[in-house]
Amino acid sequence: MKRRVFLIFLAVLSSFNWAGAQQQKRLTSDWEFLKQDLGGIWEAVRPVAKGSSEAVPLWEPVTLPHSFNAEDAVDPDMNYYQGPGWYRTKLPLENPYPGGRILLHFEGAGQKTDVYVYTTKVGSHTGGYDEWTVDITDAVAQFQKLDVFNKQFKGSVPISIRSDNSRDLEMIPSDLSDFNLYGGIYRYLNLVYAPALSVERLFIKPELRTDLKAGKIDVRARYYDPTSLAGADITVRLKDPDGKLLATVKKSLKSFDEKASIAEFSVKSPFLWSPDKPQLYTVETELLSAAGKHIRTEKVGFRSFEFKEHGPFMLNNKRVLLKGTHRHEDHAGVAAAMTEDMIRTEMQMMKDMGVNFIRLGHYQQSPIVLDLCDSLGIMVWEEIPWCRGGLGGDIYKDQARRMLTNMIEQHYNHPSVIIWGLGNENDWPGDFSAFDKEAIRSFMAELNDLSHQLDPSRKTAIRRCDFCKDIVDVYSPSIWAGWYRGVYTDYKKVSEEENKRVKHFFHAEWGGDSHARRHSEDPDNALRKVKSSDGADERAGDASLYGGQARISKDGDWSESYMSNLIDWHLKEQETMPWLSGSAYWPFKDFSTPVRPENPVPYVNQKGVVERDFTKKESYYIFQSYWTSKPMVHIYGHSWPVRWGNEGEEKMVKVYSNADQAELFLNGKSFGVKVRNSQDFPAAGLRWNLPFVAGKNTVKVIATKGKIRMTDEISFDYETRKWTKPAKLVIHKTSEDDGIATLEARIYDAAGVQCLDNASLLKFSLSGDGELIDNQGTSTGSRNLQLYNGRGIIKVKLNKGRSTVSAKVEGVETAFINL
Structure with a gap:
């Protein structure tokens, strides 16, 4: 694979993954953290007696x-911290390889990182x-x-890491x-011991014959050889999905050329x-040299796509509808x-929801995610974080080129990609005084060429930048029918029009x-x-309110009622669009963002x-009802404790299921x-208009799929009184x-009477x-939130003590409870 002159590395720094190395340990415990900057690296390592007045700043264990x-990131009363933070630990290091290398492998840290051994800076990286x-x-x-190695640090080595997510145009x-540009060592950090000569990366290319009845695998390697050792023997083994050894290739290496094939395998009737x-x-390499033995293993797969x-x-x-969603790396707490x-x-x-495709928005994600996509069978669109703001200068462009190269090389072997x-959204200006469409087009074309040079076997894509739609292989326009514009019944018509405008159309990002x-008794009112x-x-x-x-x-x-209808409509329409390559709902999980404080x-x-x-x-269950074959049934409204309407009025109950048929019961009576x-539409015909009684109601469904019988049940109150x-x-x-x-x-x-449509801000x-x-960013984990149907929930850790909790809504008297 051809190296490019714009890839610049420190002598001690490599941009590649050592996850397959033989001796590796996750460094998870015994760290201390400081949420501020230091005056210098000496402050992280200087000897200070515990309890001394000089023990400032104060570090916390993490x-x-x-x-x-x-x-x-989700504190309702402040902007999230953007600045430096420090981590430190002490490592007892014992390399099992004579003359071997000691490596720190970062799976991701944001957004700029500096690494120190004692007071020596050993490496830096830009890109989170x-x-x-x-x-x-x-x-x-x-x-x-x-002397301090034994006297102060007792035979351990101090490691200090500065992580910085400060704003930088x-x-x-951008x-x-x-989404938040998080700071910290927020993916796993690994200690790796490697012999002086090792396989740094494998590039494995499986290819299928057109009729899919035969395939071949080509294997190349990049070597890590900082001391310039001479010669080695390499053994490459291929195993089938059941672990059966299919073939072995052995070679003596006189030089370490990453462009040279080290093994070629032919496979008849590949899985x-x-x-x-x-x-x-499974492809396994065993490298044997004077430095010792090094083993690296990778998983690959045969598939063709178009x-x-x-x-x-x-x-x-065969035609496969891409049934997708999106993922941000984000979770409560x-x-x-x-x-x-x-x-x-x-x-x-x-x-389990039925996804067979995912767009990883909007950056390269953890290798754990890609491994799971491989093993679960989820196809991947993975992208670099050139997202909004316009186009910067040479430093900006170098980072984009570097991150594209790293992403492709690091995830090259994943069949899911x-x-x-x-x-x-490269049509979104704001970071620079000038917004130059032609400059953006030129750089997009450069990245497109680079991607195809690095990996001709995959397609390129962008979302929402119409003036660049002709550059990439696959394009996704912005279609938010029923949310940011129009009504959701426009979805099919608009998609058909957009499909005609590009050669390869895919619909990324829809929903609301x-x-x-x-919940709402009249969700489509607006x-x-x-x-x-x-x-x-x-x-x-x-996006403004x-x-x-x-x-x-x-x-x-x-x-949730309105969004259920929107999703239901989109999914039923997709079943009548034989030309559609697929779509990806935005996103799978709620996530934090600095631009939506209200x-x-x-x-x-x-x-x-x-x-x-x-x-x-x-809405999770609506996707299941369209996209899964495992029998399921779900009555809408498990989190809707009180419904409302007139006495004697019939109210709709919807059941989402992939069953053949279903029978519904209200208070024991079949309807x-x-x-x-x-x-x-809606609910694929599994809907009933029922005459609820004032007070408690119980709804039960019995659904059948073939010979399989399923049930679901909910209970709720029905309020007929009118509130003021x-x-x-x-x-x-x-x-x-548990406290x-x-x-x-x-x-x-x-x-x-409970005000069941009230959406006031509750504190x-x-x-x-x-x-x-x-500060969890959930409907039950925020101290400030809008009411849902006149109520709001919070949890309290009691700490075996006494507390008073207040709840406040503007215009009414504050409520208190003693705990």
Whole structure:
């Protein structure tokens, strides 16, 4: 693979992944953190007696991965911290390889990072999302010669790391982006021991014959050889998805040319990788030299794909509708610092929802995510963070080139990857005094060429930059029918028009915001204000909650009820669009953003089908009902405790299911069997108009899919009384478990009727021994939030003490509860 002159590396710095190295350990514990800058590196390592007045600044113990924006990103009362933070630890280092290398492999840290061994700076990296490695061998050897090695540090080596997410217009992504640019070592940091000669990276290219009945695999390698050793022997093994050894190739290497093939394998009747059967082959290299033995293992897969011109997507010569979503690296309480268990949970939830495609927005993501996409069978569009703001100068462009190269080389072997994304919303100005469309086109063309040079086997793509749509292989325009513009019934017509404008159309980003636990008896009411002919793209200012033409994003109720209808309509229409390559709902999970402080949950983009803590919204089950084959049934309204209407009025109950048919019961009485028909909107025909009784109601469904029987049940109150203006706020404890109390505030009128359509801003506060569990960015984890149907929930950690919690809504008396 040809190296390019603009890739500049420090002598000790490599931009590649050592995840396959033989001796590797995650460095998760025994770290200290400081949320500010230091006067210099000496302040991190100088000897200070515990309790001394000189023990300033004060460091706190943390575990990696860690982001110093874990909570302040969604703090409703302040902007999130953007600046430097420091991490430090002491490592006992014992390299098992004589003359071997000691490496620190970063899976991602944001956004600029400096690494020190004692007082020696050993490496730096700019970019918060690609992997990179620092060789600390020589600095460690020099430090171990100093008296302080044994006297002060007791035979351990001090490592200090400065992470900085300060605003910088000559960096990507732009701070205008609709997501936080987190700071910290928010992905895993690995200690790697490698022999003096090792395989740094494998480039494995599986190819299929047109009829899919035979394939071949070509293997190349990049070597890490900082001491210039002479010669080595390499053995390459290929194993099938069951682990059976298929072939072995052995070679003696006189030189270490990464462009030279080290093994070629022919495979008859190869197992194919697909979403239904993600079959993975194993390629193992064993490098033997005077420096010792080094083993590296990679997973690869055979698959062919094609975007038909103005037509569908083909995988392994068959049409496959790309059923997608998006992922931001973001979670309640940790921000970007998601553990492997969290990532696995999230990706499995996507697969269980029926996803076979994901766009990783808007940056290279953790290698754990890509490994899971391979093993779960989820196709990937992965992109660099050239997102909004315009185009900067040479430093800016060098970072974009470097991050594109790193992303492609680091994730080259993943069969799940089918698209390299070059940018997002590059038509969005703001970071520079001049916005030059021709300069953006020129640089986009350069990145497109670079991507194809590095990897001719994948497609390139961008989303929402019409003046660059002819440059890339696949283009996604902005279509937000029923949210930022128009009505959702415009979706198919607009998509057909956009499909004609480009050779290869894909619809990335659609949907809209929903405040979890907010429901509506008339969810489509705001559509009456919106013009159907108003288009469907997002215009400048459409994300604002003020001004401009009527649109659901501003004038709608942000209910789960409305979003369920929008999603239901899109999914049923997609079944009648045989030319459609696919779409990706934006996004899978709510995430934090600095540009939406006035949302119902402040600083949270609430378009996810699950909340920031994995709590499922109703829309999750709608996707399941269209996209999965495993039998499922779900009555809409599990988080809707009180419905309302007139006495004797029939109210709709919707059931989302992939069943053949379903029977519904209200308070034990059957209201008949309905047959599922995906084109019978809403709920694919599984809907009933029922005469609720005032007070408690129970709805149960029995659904059948073939011989499989499924049930679901919900209970709720039906309110027939009419409420007037809010007059009273009440707060009460609904539960207590393991020292955590759940509190609910409700707003009532003067007659004691709950104001079920009230969406006022609610503010919780606490005094005493306990702690509010807030700054989570969820509907039950924010001290400031809009009410959902006249109520709001918060949790309190009691700490075995006494506390008073208040709830406040403007215009009514503050409510208190003693705990």
